[in-house]
Amino acid sequence: AAGSVIKIYLRGRDLNGSITPQIGALSKLRYLDLSLNSLIDALPFSIGNLTRLAVLDFSYNEIDSIPLHIGKLKSLVHLRLSSNVLVGPIPQEIGKLTNLVTLDLSLNMLLGPIPSFLGQLKNLSSLYLTSNKIFGLLPPNLSNLSILEFFSLYQNKINGSIPTAITNLKRLIVFDLGVNNLSGQIPSF
Numbered sequence: 001a002a003g004s005v006i007k008i009y010l011r012g013r014d015l016n017g018s019i020t021p022q023i024g025a026l027s028k029l030r031y032l033d034l035s036l037n038s039l040i041d042a043l044p045f046s047i048g049n050l051t052r053l054a055v056l057d058f059s060y061n062e063i064d065s066i067p068l069h070i071g072k073l074k075s076l077v078h079l080r081l082s083s084n085v086l087v088g089p090i091p092q093e094i095g096k097l098t099n100l101v102t103l104d105l106s107l108n109m110l111l112g113p114i115p116s117f118l119g120q121l122k123n124l125s126s127l128y129l130t131s132n133k134i135f136g137l138l139p140p141n142l143s144n145l146s147i148l149e150f151f152s153l154y155q156n157k158i159n160g161s162i163p164t165a166i167t168n169l170k171r172l173i174v175f176d177l178g179v180n181n182l183s184g185q186i187p188s189f
Helices: 021-025 045-049 066-074 092-096 116-120 139-146 164-168
Strands: 008-010 016-018 031-033 037-041 056-058 077-081 102-104 109-112 124-129 135-136 150-152 156-162 174-176
Touching: 016 174, 021 045, 021 056, 045 066, 066 092, 092 116
Parallel strands: 008 031, 016 037, 031 056, 056 077, 077 102, 102 124, 109 135, 124 150, 135 156, 150 174
Antiparallel strands: none
């Protein structure tokens, strides 16, 4: 029965078109990887019914928006939406995904400042926002991400200085702010 499916792995299968709203009927689904396809349009609102989902990977498609219902996916650990055509600000509902370990929104057209709610995602170890149109200052509360190891804002429009509070991120391995409009001193880590 459809309700018994726990894993869908259809990476790189030349799938195209929109994602069917019936995907929301797979209530036991824990792993959904449809990356490296040609899927278009928005993720359906019914994706919010997949409350057991731990992995959601739609990287390398043509997805253009994230539904508000994404905030219902409280079990989500890995959210990968890189290399799509996402536009506008990073949706506030992502701030409700407090179990996230990986958030990858790289290579899209996201626009706006880095939202302060990202500083509340205390389980994040990887945050990739590379190659978007994100602008403004680095919020000091990103220093709350105490287990963050990989952080990339490469090729955006970040300006101002790097807050000294960022030096509290003792587990950082990669901290990439290249190709931005930063000024001032680089704090000592």
